[in-house]
Amino acid sequence: MRLTLDHLVMLQTLSQVDSITAVAERLWLTPSAVSHRIREAERRLGVSLTERSGGKLRLSPAGVRLERAAKDIIAILNEAESEARSMAGGVTAFVRMGVTSYGPFRWIPKFIKHYSSLRPDIEITLVTVPRDDVYASLMQGRLDVSIIDDGMVPSGVAKLPLFRDDLIAIMATDHPLAQRRNIYAEDFKTYNLVTYSTDRASGWEYDRFFAPASILPRRMITVELIEAIVELVRSGYGISILQRDLVTPSLERGELAWAALNDGLDIAWNAIVRPSEREDSEVNKMVTELDTWIKQAGNPGHG
Known part of the structure; x- marks a missing residue:
């Protein structure tokens, strides 16, 4: 890897503003330090990462491509830092639950509270994903389980029917x-x-x-x-x-x-997990408890 995290943060910031001065203000750097960082990144990669248009500085096509990757990388690192801090408080594992922005969600906080009382060492985090990105997010490990409607359940995943709304x-x-x-x-x-x-x-x-x-x-x-x-x-x-x-x-x-x-x-709404998920994993333990909780609580889609 030829670029450092500092370079990626700079590119992400530059995508939000239109001048060296504005980037410097956001990153608490001098304008000359920002200019040096841009030139250094371009030298390492051998390609221009910025261009001028109408007197404003913007990312070049190569810069845009890197900024998109930087956004994902920085988000993953921020999530990892947050999880590491949680581990200091006794959390031993995380389960990332994916939901769509239009999906049923009023019952989810109740279940998270319930599961936390049973397993205070497990932290459930909610991740909002576009409907078409659920499968890729699951298989790439950005999600551990997703709540998805019947029409979007892909082949090759483990599916547990939950309720109907x-x-x-x-x-x-x-x-x-x-x-x-x-x-x-x-x-x-x-x-x-x-x-x-x-x-x-x-x-x-x-x-x-x-x-x-x-x-x-x-x-x-x-x-x-x-x-x-x-x-x-x-x-x-x-x-x-x-x-x-x-x-x-x-x-x-x-x-x-x-x-x-x-x-x-x-x-019909379902929980889906990766087919490679171990039967005794924390993900499957949570999904099993979710199924039990829904059956005991009644149909959350009607309550």
Whole structure:
């Protein structure tokens, strides 16, 4: 390895600002020290890492490639440092649990608290990953276990079914459909659909609700933040289709109305681990306890 961590931190910082002076201020260095560090990295690699555009300093294509790798490396090192500090307090192992930003999560803090009471020497850390990156993160060791829906369970992993969560339509309490108990694809022909993603993912609303009816909503509006979707729906801007778990607090407060899709659709959620995971590993011990806890606590997707 020809570059040091100092070089990588500098590249990451340079991706966020547009001048040597700004980099120096963030890193508590002199501008001349930053310039020297850039020249040193370029000399070691034999390629220019920066370029000027409109009077501003930015990373060259080679610099951008290195900065992307630097971001991952620095994140891994920060995580390792955090885990090392935790070990000083009695933690002997870590289990990295992957969740997607739209997945069921209200029950997870309760389980972490429960497991911590049983195994104070094990620390569960949550990692948010894009839906399409779950498998790679698992196999590359960035995750130890992931909570994933049926449509994304890849082949070659160990899968444990956990629970099912209703997929429902939500709307403003004064919406014309607010009094309906069931709604159908054709009901969306005259309304906007506010959705987290327009990906036609297996097992979700397009695959099981719209496609069989050969119908699409009047307009599909992508909003990649659940809280923003809820607020838009509350304001009457459109309807959305989400898991009940994500909107249960709003439903309980009477802020939204809801209806079942057709006669009722749900999503199956699973825990997946690497096939190479030892049966007696801390990861599998935690997953086994998770399964037991869910069975005793009832379906977290309905609570």
